[in-house]
Amino acid sequence: MATELVIGVDIGGSKLAAGLVDDRLRIMQRLQRSMRGQDTAELLDTVAGAVAELASMAPREVAAVGFGIPSLIDRRNATSLMAVNLPLADIRFGALMSERVGLPVFVDNDGNLAALAEHRAGAGAGAEHMVLVGLGTGISSGLILGGELYRGAIGAGAELGHMVIDLNGPPCQGNCPNHGCFESLASGTALAREACALAADRPDSALARALHEGRELDGSLVTELAHDGDSAARDVIELIGTRVGVAIANIVNIFNPQLVVVGGGVMGAGEMLLEPARAELARRALPPLRETVRVEAATFAHEAGMVGAAVLALDGLAARQGRL
């Protein structure tokens, strides 16, 4: 029997990553789209267009589509309540997409899906209690508690990016009313802000030269400069890594997990970011808890959300067919 094909779509704060995935979670085709500055209608068009393009590349019929959206979702009525970084408030996203793409559609929060992917087939395989943190434009997260995704009372929980770690910290972005939350201090957006600030302070750094040349100081450029040995770029990544460590200390004290998995685009920095994070965790978390937790990079890196969306679609089909 031929393997089943689904499409997984991860809608991030600034771009979309979609993949044609088989039921052994092999990614057959990939595509990306920018969604920066799009309004709701443009955004829905971009998403539907990406699905149609992938479906046209498929060697046989696609069975379903899974979507991860960076939104708080009310699972009682399948509505996207709000998204911090995209215009997705009060939209019945699943129903709208199902009409557009003409296939069975399944939707969940992007952080939940990344956690699902890592727990099913990645760094967290077999973990009973695992927390995923995704460092991108914003910060997504997902909780596996007792072997299952934890979603909260209306299904909108696990917004660890909006946990305050500095009560006097800077305002958060987009639709978040908070300030000093994890996302405001350690997301890709925060990394870019800190990189610009440090470039101004250290005009002789490669960081400053790049800024002067008009290049955008995003996570991948700062990581590249740090790899090339620029100390200013390294300091930016260490600063962000230390803040990630504060948040992980909170996660460890709150959940006593076996495992914290860190993914998202910013994790292109890899151990340069995880090392200071682990050091800060060791300085802050309660002794018996910090000794029983591992902190690891996500297996699926920036593709965890997309793979998780495919898992959601495959699980959803199996449930409909009575196989789950």
Next chain:
Amino acid sequence: MATELVIGVDIGGSKLAAGLVDDRLRIMQRLQRSMRGQDTAELLDTVAGAVAELASMAPREVAAVGFGIPSLIDRRNATSLMAVNLPLADIRFGALMSERVGLPVFVDNDGNLAALAEHRAGAGAGAEHMVLVGLGTGISSGLILGGELYRGAIGAGAELGHMVIDLNGPPCQGNCPNHGCFESLASGTALAREACALAADRPDSALARALHEGRELDGSLVTELAHDGDSAARDVIELIGTRVGVAIANIVNIFNPQLVVVGGGVMGAGEMLLEPARAELARRALPPLRETVRVEAATFAHEAGMVGAAVLALDGLAARQGRL
């Protein structure tokens, strides 16, 4: 048939509260003991003495004893790993107490038991997702997720008191290596520290006069002065309440609970403390989440831990007898 009698003992950071409780959770007798400055042996003597005294007051045989301890517990081997505010590291507390009191003994974390009491018969009755915060010498907490106590990988989770809310904040107390955690900023100990600081700044306040008279500026005295209209005392409670609100905003963004229950000795301040907490929650939590949560005072107030310890003992007996 006569109702079953158990003893519930809540061991706090500075004092013990014990009660003789029947299986309808009626408290027949109460006693308190100070444990300030005691070493491990003295502490165990105080606890065993309190149990013996309550047992001697019982009209008939006591069936079991439940203990809540302010410790991280490794449930794999029933060991108290460490307590932030008491000398309870690496002790098999249950086995030791069982020998001393000659009765079946059940042990859990004090915050977990307060959550159990409120969920069984208090403010959280029927809540599917509920978080309890206990403001005492330290800050205890308990999580009811999906209708059950959540304890984490080794059973030592739910230490929300040691969640950082101000990464540049003051050092925490006792055995916690952290700084700027919730407990360091909003416990009874923090309240007393802030009251002393404000008394020095405002020499004409009733707070300053009380300090000058050599009185201890603890939670109950500050609450009394605030009730009497002293604006400095009111400001201290508002400051602590606002910080409690920051922590509750985190809890709401992380867990999407229906209910946050606030108990512990500091809650003698009641609405004077909860009002600024709710206001800060409204300023910080994500819109759809803050609208679906209630923040309420614990029904059992400072006795939640003791009642929860009794529930633990009653449940434990029922399980042994195959009734659960």
